[in-house]
Amino acid sequence: MATSHLTASLRNLPAFERFQPSTHRFPFAGHVRIATPTRTSFPSFVVKAATVVAPKHTSVKPLGDRVLVKIKDAEEKTEGGILLPTTAQSKPQAGEVVSVGDGKSIGNSKVDIDVKTGAQVVYSKYAGTEVEFNGSKHLILKDDDIIGILETDEVKDLKPLNDRLLIKVAEADEKTAGGLLLTEATKEKPSIGTVIAVGPGPLDEEGNRKSLSITPGNTVLYSKYAGNDFKGKDGSNYIALRATDVIAILS
The missing domain is CATH 2.30.33.40 (GroES chaperonin)
Known part of the structure; x- marks a missing residue:
């Protein structure tokens, strides 16, 4: 008796990914009429990946007695020319004042911030909040966290x-x-x-x-x-x- 082969492929059906394709044999009796399967709707799944998009700001204006400082790059070499790994590079404590707030009120007086835009300053080691701005690292800190003004490379x-x-x-x-x-x-x-x-x-x-x-x-x-x-x-x-x-x- 002759037989006819029917191969059912389930590869493209997401709901049946765990099944393997199989071959079924039917007895041949003249013509075999196979009904067209009705379209079955399968639930669809939408996966949304969390994406962090860095906001692009054109300006940062510190408020009150706060100051925006562009951080000086950390030293990558010792005085003898030896390259330092990132973990060994000392955290910078100096930078350039980019913008200043409007000052603060003490009693009945309005007190301006002591430093001006462009000043080279030294600040407390763990002060402020670090932000990325214009492709460089900056620090927003209170003016009281600024230790002093240093216009040269000499600490003295x-x-x-x-x-x-x-x-x-x-x-x-x-x-x-x-x-x-x-x-x-x-x-x-x-x-x-x-x-x-x-x-x-x-x-x-x-x-x-x-x-x-x-x-x-x-x-x-x-x-x-x-x-x-x-x-x-x-x-x-x-x-x-x-x-x-x-x-x-x-x-």
Whole structure:
């Protein structure tokens, strides 16, 4: 008896992807009439992938006492020319002021921000909110987080703002009282130094500047873990801190 072959392909039916094509044999009895299958509707699925689209801004205007700073690129090499991996590159603490807010109100007075557009500034290490703008990294921070203005590459030229001081740190003792040499890890961090520069002073409740009692040339004792540390080009260590972190003036 002759037979006729019918192959049913299910590859293109998403609802039956788990089935394999099969071949069915039918007895041949003259003509075989196969009814045309009716069209069956299968539920369709729409997958929407989450897409993050970076907004394109033409300007960023900081509000109040906030400042927009373009971050200076991190150093990619040591002074000896050795390339640094990303994890070893020191986080920048300097940049250029791009825009400033309208200032803040203290009492009945309106106080303007101390820095102007274009100024090169140094700020606290973990201050502000980082944003991408015009293809570069920027920081929005409060003007009080700005340590000072630095127009050169020399840390000693820093001009502190508000109630901050710039201090040249005394060198750490390299020997114990018994004469033993100390390694860098065991040297005690100094908390004594000479004041290099002082800020104009903090604002009082009426928005007026209150001069600091500390002056350049003073030798001071300060809180051990206060402030922000900097290394000068001559290898000297500097620290910028608030006047309230100074414990005593030594003479």
